[in-house]
Amino acid sequence: MWPDRRLIDRFNIEFPIVLAPMAGAIDAEMAIAVAEGGGLASLPCAMLSAEKAREQVNIVRQRVTAPVNLNFFCHKAVDADPAREATWRQRLAPYYREHGLDPNAPVNAANRAPFDEAFCGVVEELKPEVVSFHFGLPEPKLLQRVKATGAIVLSSATTVKEAIWLEENGADVIIAQGAEAGGHRGMFLTENIAEQPGTFALVPQVVDAVKVPVIAAGGIADGRGIAAAFALGAAGVQIGTAYLRCPESKVSAAARVALAQASDESTVITNVMTGRPARGVANRVMREVGPISPDAPAFPHAATGLGPLKAAAEKQGRVDFTNLWAGQAVRMGKEMPAAELTRALAGAALARMSQLAG
Template sequence: MWPDRRLIDRFKTEFPIVLAPMAGVMDAELVIAVAQGGGLGSLPCAMLSAEKAREQVNIIRQRVSAPVNLNFFCHKAVDADPAREATWRQRLAPYYREHGLDPNAPINAANRAPFDAAFCAVVEELKPEVVSFHFGLPEPKLLQRVKGMGAIVMSSATTVKEAIWLEENGADVIIAQGADAGGHRAMFLTDDIAEQPGTFSLLPQVVDAVKVPVVAAGGIADGRGIAAAFALGASAVQIGTAYLRCPESKVTAQGRVALAQASDESTVITNVMTGRPARGVANRVMREVGPISPDAPAFPHAATALGPLKAAAEKQGKVDFTNLWAGQAVRMGKEMPAAELTRALAGAALVRMGALSQA
């Protein structure tokens, strides 16, 4: 009944629904639940060690006999700039004093490493059915190793130009990430967030520009959105925000309250939290320092100085310095088991598409 079965057949899933990899707020439990519901579970690995990733995949394999997607960042690593770090700490100093913290105390560096040879070896060992990348693609030799072990390679594009580049450089599937999507913008050929199109403007243009299947991502949280994506040429959808309030997610109690209270006007694109543009529910530091600040150090170093503030505020039940990445459809999230939600989304989409075909 799906108008395009290319990715259902390639992924070998029941439904063309991909769980968005959401680093920091999910682990194997959500991957397993979405897989049990018939979707493709995605494990975010950008903040994991090789050992932790191996442990998580083993848990998934023990619980479900379903395909899994491992997701990695492939940004160009930039060394911390001491002068810029000092300026950033000075900008945050009033918050440190407010929480009784020393802004000059040593802090553990933010951990968001790009895909490298060591992680490529882990991929070859674990043999995931799908490997997805954010911020472009890894160097050709690493990409060939990933493809050589049989994995389907996906990567995200935020413009048509990026989609064409991805296809030309070896991506098997392209995720069209609209500006309404939550989390880090996948931009890698541009740094101008003002030019980023929304999902339903970007999607049909990407579909027309490439031959590989396209996954729609951003602002899709119910059957209507899925049906609309397929009407515009998508072969699957990637959904993240709708799953944030599921019991299997690792969002904190105070974070769940903030998500439940959010509206269509609650999210902004900010560089304050990590140094790279990302969409999330606006918190105190985003509003007062950003949402875009020229003082923020390069990705991921802006997150380093925010670490102690995040921990201190969360102890008080606040999310003033917590990055609650979410898309513009955050209001449409549901508090229900992820497997049940996956089936409900697919069912509603099929009903909607059936009604449209009969109209």
């Protein structure tokens, strides 16, 4: 019934639906549920240690025999800039005082580690069926080792130029991430968020420019969106925001309320939360300091100063400093088990494609 079965056959999954690897919002529980529903399980590893990533994979392996996708960041690590950090702390100082916190007190540094030797060792040891990257690809030697395990390599492109680069440098499948998508922009050849095309414009142009299968990502949250992606030439879809209100999601109770109340106008692209452009539901600090601020330290160091504020506000049931990463289709999210949602998405897509064909 699916017009393009390349990903179904290559990933050995029932439905061409990839769980978006949403760092901090999901873990093995969500991955297992989506696998049980027939989609591709994804585990976000960017905020984990190598040991924790190994533990998460083992949990999935114990529960399901389905393939798993391990996701990593490929950003170039940047040392913290003390002067810029001080300016940032000064900008956030009124919030610290409001919450009875000392803006000069030492805090734990934000942890978003790029793919390295340790993570490569985890991939070689555990041999996940799929390995995906954000912000490009790792250095050639590491990528060669990943591919030697037999893993299928995915990476995100936000422009046609990035998609061509990814194909030329070893990606087996390309995720075309439109501007509607939640979370960090996968951009790595440009920093201009104003020029990023939307999913509907990006996907067919990427499909025309590369030979490898293309996964559509951004603003897809129901069967209509999946059917549209296939009409544009995609071989599959990556969905994240639609799963955020599932019981397996790790977002807080306050975050669930904010997501449930969000509308099509609620999300913005901001650099305030981490120092790198990402789309999320606007919160207090994003509105008052950003959404784009020149004071925000480089990724991921902007998150360091926000850590104590996030913890203090969340204790009061507020998400004023919490990164609620979500795409523009946030209001289309469902409160149902993730396995059930995966099957419902696939069924609705097949029904819509059947209507269009008939």
